[in-house]
Amino acid sequence: MKKDLGLRIAAPLLAIAFAMGVSALLLQVTGNSAGDTFRVIVEDGFSRTYIVDTVNRAAPYYIAGVAIAIAFKMNLFYIGVEGAYRLAALIGATVGAAVSLPALLHVPLILVASMATGALWALIPALLKVTRGVSEVISSIMLNAISLGVAAYMLGTWFRQPASQSPVLGTRPIDDSGRLPELNGLLRTIGIDVPDAIRVQSYVVVAIAVGIAFYVLIWRSRFGYDLRASGENPEAAAASGVNTKRTIVAAMVLSGAVAGLIGLNNIMGSGGRYTDVTVVGGLGFTGIAIALLGRNNPIGIAFAALLWAFMDAVGTPLANAGLPKQVTGIMQGITVLSVVIAYEVVRRIGLRRQAIDLRRSTEGDGAQPPPGHGPEVAPA
Amino acid sequence: MPAPTTEPAPSTELAVRLTNIVKRFPGVVANRDVNLSVRAGTIHAIVGENGAGKSTLMKILYGMQKPDEGTIEVDGRTRSFRSPTDAIDAGIGMVHQHFMLADNLSVLENVILGYEPRRPFPFPFLVDTGAARDRLVELGERYGMRVDPDVLVESLGVGQRQRIEILKVLYRGARTIILDEPTAVLVPQEVDELFRNLAELKQEGITILFISHKLNEVLSVADDITVIRAGTTVATRRPDEVDAHQLAELMVGSELPTPETRDSTVQPTVALDVADLTYRDPGTGKARVDQVSLQVHEGEIVGIAGVEGNGQTELIAAIMGLVDPTDGTIRLGDDEITHWSTRARREAGIGYIPEDRHRHGLLLDAPLWENQILGHQTRPPNAKGPWIDRSGARRRTTEIVEAFDVRTPTIEVAAEALSGGNQQKLIIGRELMAEPRVLIAAHPTRGVDVGAQASIWDQLRDARTAGLATLLVSADLEELIGLSDRLLVIFDGRIVADMSPDEATPEKLGTHMTGSTVEAGT
Numbered sequence: 004m005k006k007d008l009g010l011r012i013a014a015p016l017l018a019i020a021f022a023m024g025v026s027a028l029l030l031q032v033t034g035n036s037a038g039d040t041f042r043v044i045v046e047d048g049f050s051r052t053y054i055v056d057t058v059n060r061a062a063p064y065y066i067a068g069v070a071i072a073i074a075f076k077m078n079l080f081y082i083g084v085e086g087a088y089r090l091a092a093l094i095g096a097t098v099g100a101a102v103s104l105p106a107l108l109h110v111p112l113i114l115v116a117s118m119a120t121g122a123l124w125a126l127i128p129a130l131l132k133v134t135r136g137v138s139e140v141i142s143s144i145m146l147n148a149i150s151l152g153v154a155a156y157m158l159g160t161w162f163r164q165p166a167s168q169s170p171v172l173g174t175r176p177i178d179d180s181g182r183l184p185e186l187n188g189l190l191r192t193i194g195i196d197v198p199d200a201i202r203v204q205s206y207v208v209v210a211i212a213v214g215i216a217f218y219v220l221i222w223r224s225r226f227g228y229d230l231r232a233s234g235e236n237p238e239a240a241a242a243s244g245v246n247t248k249r250t251i252v253a254a255m256v257l258s259g260a261v262a263g264l265i266g267l268n269n270i271m272g273s274g275g276r277y278t279d280v281t282v283v284g285g286l287g288f289t290g291i292a293i294a295l296l297g298r299n300n301p302i303g304i305a306f307a308a309l310l311w312a313f314m315d316a317v318g319t320p321l322a323n324a325g326l327p328k329q330v331t332g333i334m335q336g337i338t339v340l341s342v343v344i345a346y347e348v349v350r351r352i353g354l355r356r357q358a359i360d361l362r363r364s365t366e367g368d369g370a371q372p373p374p375g376h377g378p379e380v381a382p383a
Numbered sequence: 384m385p386a387p388t389t390e391p392a393p394s395t396e397l398a399v400r401l402t403n404i405v406k407r408f409p410g411v412v413a414n415r416d417v418n419l420s421v422r423a424g425t426i427h428a429i430v431g432e433n434g435a436g437k438s439t440l441m442k443i444l445y446g447m448q449k450p451d452e453g454t455i456e457v458d459g460r461t462r463s464f465r466s467p468t469d470a471i472d473a474g475i476g477m478v479h480q481h482f483m484l485a486d487n488l489s490v491l492e493n494v495i496l497g498y499e500p501r502r503p504f505p506f507p508f509l510v511d512t513g514a515a516r517d518r519l520v521e522l523g524e525r526y527g528m529r530v531d532p533d534v535l536v537e538s539l540g541v542g543q544r545q546r547i548e549i550l551k552v553l554y555r556g557a558r559t560i561i562l563d564e565p566t567a568v569l570v571p572q573e574v575d576e577l578f579r580n581l582a583e584l585k586q587e588g589i590t591i592l593f594i595s596h597k598l599n600e601v602l603s604v605a606d607d608i609t610v611i612r613a614g615t616t617v618a619t620r621r622p623d624e625v626d627a628h629q630l631a632e633l634m635v636g637s638e639l640p641t642p643e644t645r646d647s648t649v650q651p652t653v654a655l656d657v658a659d660l661t662y663r664d665p666g667t668g669k670a671r672v673d674q675v676s677l678q679v680h681e682g683e684i685v686g687i688a689g690v691e692g693n694g695q696t697e698l699i700a701a702i703m704g705l706v707d708p709t710d711g712t713i714r715l716g717d718d719e720i721t722h723w724s725t726r727a728r729r730e731a732g733i734g735y736i737p738e739d740r741h742r743h744g745l746l747l748d749a750p751l752w753e754n755q756i757l758g759h760q761t762r763p764p765n766a767k768g769p770w771i772d773r774s775g776a777r778r779r780t781t782e783i784v785e786a787f788d789v790r791t792p793t794i795e796v797a798a799e800a801l802s803g804g805n806q807q808k809l810i811i812g813r814e815l816m817a818e819p820r821v822l823i824a825a826h827p828t829r830g831v832d833v834g835a836q837a838s839i840w841d842q843l844r845d846a847r848t849a850g851l852a853t854l855l856v857s858a859d860l861e862e863l864i865g866l867s868d869r870l871l872v873i874f875d876g877r878i879v880a881d882m883s884p885d886e887a888t889p890e891k892l893g894t895h896m897t898g899s900t901v902e903a904g905t
Contacts, residue, residue, distance in 0.1 A: 223770055223771055223773075224769055224770055224771065225760055225761060225766055225769055225770065225771055226769065227771075228753075228756060228760050228771050229760065231746075231749075232746055232749075232757060232760075235746045235747075235748055235749060236742070236745070236746050236747070238742050238743050239737075239742065239743050239744055239745060239746060239757060240757075241705060241725065242703065242705060242725065242735060242737055242743045242744070242758070243725075243729070243757045243758035243759075243760065244724070244725040244726030244727075244728070244729040244730075244758060244760075244761070245725075245726070246724060246725075246726070354797070354799065354800060
């Protein structure tokens with residue numbers, strides 16, 4: 004098993020190295036210096052400012068990756084996370100701004116409102132699938148488009164803060180009691196000094212909590228076992244007593260509920276309201292890449308989210324240095340492609356090893372040749 | 384069975400000759416010392432038990448697997464096949480047990496798929512449908528297998544599909560055709576039709592390799608019969624030299640399960656009671672299970688014999704709660720469970736050995752201990768409340784590996800890495816260790832080696848002695864006769880015979896299995 008772990012880590016590392024190689028080649032071909040680019044990435048990327056930026060960006064990526072992974076574990080290609088989180092963030096922000104409560108109630112209320120919205124939104128494709136056999140891929144693509152329109156309409160007409168108060172289209176701001184504190188102070192008490200200008204969002208704590216819940220539910224609970232079994236072999240799962248339809252609905256609703264948390268990092272942070280800046284689009288699709296990169300595994304997704312966020316974060320210093328920041332986007336794409344190939348290669352190597360181990364441990368107890376009757380040849 | 388009207392001159396030329404073929408796999412039955420000589424223009428049957436190595440041998444001949452040792456000669460020339468394409472080029476075609484046809488294409492399109500004739504210049508990128516059609520019609524005329532080239536395959540029955548598969552290999556120029564268990568999926572009339580077709584093919588000089596474990600069929604249709612046991616060719620006989628019983632003995636060798644010390648352990652309590660159970664196919668409305676009634680007592684093994692596809696699968700699915708029966712009742716002990724969920728039935732004590740372990744019994748990518756949980760994920764030692772008890776599940780798995788002799792280095796390997804026999808032993812162990820009241824065992828020794836087969840039989844007998852009620856469905860008649868306390872025969876969804884194993888013989892069962900009205904056909 005130790006050997007397998009080494010193999011499993013080797014695969015993504017090789018893929019990243021390969022992606023860097025291809026990117027370097029592209030940089031040289033386009034007349035840019037690969038050396039300069041990678042120096043900026045390493046020197047500035049690992050500076051305090053961009054480490055904080057990376058972690059802040061990684062939190063929603065991680066949650067998006069988990070939301071996708073829950074459905075992937077059930078072999079559902081549910082891509083409605085994109086639509087679900089934007090609608091959920093809008094509802095969460097609106098509910099949060101509408102009430103005035105102590106923090107201990109206010110914060111959970113916003114989280115629950117968003118999760119409930121995401122869950123209900125995911126219930127639509129889930130019910131379509133189990134009652135009418137509609138592919139979740141098709142229905143969730145359509146629902147993504149619908150949710151964007153619905154969210155834009157609701158924001159523009161019902162939930163908007165009056166233009167007289169704010170020129171930017173957005174919801175009303177949430178009271179401080181509904182916002183999560185920044186972690187700069189806490190870090191300072193344990194000896195890590197981050198200037199207040201660089202905000203360390205506490206949403207990373209939410210992401211970690213989601214990761215732990217994800218692991219416990221999927222790998223340690225009976226429900227998680229049923230879900231994984233259905234994903235690996237639906238017919239065997241059904242024969243073992245799993246109610247496949249119910250599990251499909253549960254997996255998608257759960258995925259939607261987690262998706263509801265993706266867009267809240269800025270709403271519950273310094274932004275305080277839903278605008279096109281505080282809730283960026285595309286996280287649901289990025290989540291697919293991250294879940295793939297992290298192999299639907301809670302730790303793997305964490306590394307994938309950090310890597311992705313890091314490559315986003317270094318875009319700024321690259322642009323400041325007059326280097327093409329698009330190279331990080333290219334690296335992200337190549338990494339995903341090569342990781343998928345590397346995992347398959349590693350899986351086959353692992354299987355071959357197991358087969359060899361097996362042969363060694365059972366050497367010589369194949370079926371014995373039958374006694375008596377020597378082989379004969381057909382009559383000529 | 385229509386006897387060939389004109390016997391072709393016995394050929395002395397060999398169409399296929401295999402010498403000292405050896406094929407090894409880790410831990411599973413392999414071919415060794417396989418010698419086979421097939422005379423050109425004859426029907427040569429290969430018989431053997433499930434798992435004896437018939438399929439592996441045919442895969443070697445068809446280029447799907449490479450032998451480790453030995454030589455293959457076709458029409459007197461030594462050949463080495465790297466792929467089926469090579470075998471097809473050498474004039475060998477194969478009709479698989481499971482047809483490989485595209486439902487949404489026409490007969491003609493299926494036949495020419497991959498071998499489309501091109502139009503002459505200037506349109507070489509277009510398919511010459513006209514020429515293909517002429518060729519297909521001509522083949523059909525010559526071999527007496529007329530088909531409508533333009534009908535969609537999805538609208539055809541099993542027998543017709545098989546004919547198309549045969550035409551497909553003929554179209555590709557095959558002179559030797561391998562038929563893998565061709566009658567397993569056919570109804571008796573279709574079997575007659577197939578045998579008529581084979582006789583015509585033979586007359587036209589085509590060589591047929593006919594794989595089967597149905598002895599009566601083989602005796603009536605073959606010119607030569609080669610018996611395979613435990614991966615080795617043990618004898619070749621002509622049908623006039625042997626009878627079915629002698630063939631059966633050659634097939635099972637010393638492993639012939641004798642109805643030994645049949646001390647009845649049958650107790651008066653009925654554990655499983657199926658009454659007037661009917662299941663209609665939701666698509667066609669045809670009754671796949673038709674008013675089936677049966678009782679299994681504690682300590683009893685009730686065997687169900689039947690040609691595959693006569694309702695066994697649906698009967699089991701209804702008992703397991705995988706399909707909802709149209710009519711009738713199922714009782715487990717005192718509880719009526721007709722409409723219970725599968726999980727409730729599992730929890731109430733029904734164990735299940737599925738007929739296809741890869742499709743219905745295992746998570747191939749998951750470790751053994753997770754596979755051991757499957758079907759028992761709600762009960763100790765695998766679960767504690769809503770949580771999976773990982774240490775309990777691992778402990779149980781280790782016990783099973785030891786008690787049921789599952790050959791594996793650790794319980795952490797993926798189920799996929801185990802041989803078929805060891806996978807099956809794991810499944811048997813997991814079901815029996817859960818101490819069920821009723822066990823549904825479908826083909827419990829299909830595709831496992833002889834050693835594993837014997838140990839699985841012992842386990843089932845021991846469980847019977849301990850009071851387990853077992854419903855055994857099998858295609859292996861010796862297994863059924865050797866294990867069962869009572870034998871039922873299912874035909875076309877109905878139970879058509881009920882006998883004690885003492886009076887049962889493979890011949891007698893075979894007669895019932897094909898429906899008594901068409902007895903003459905077999």
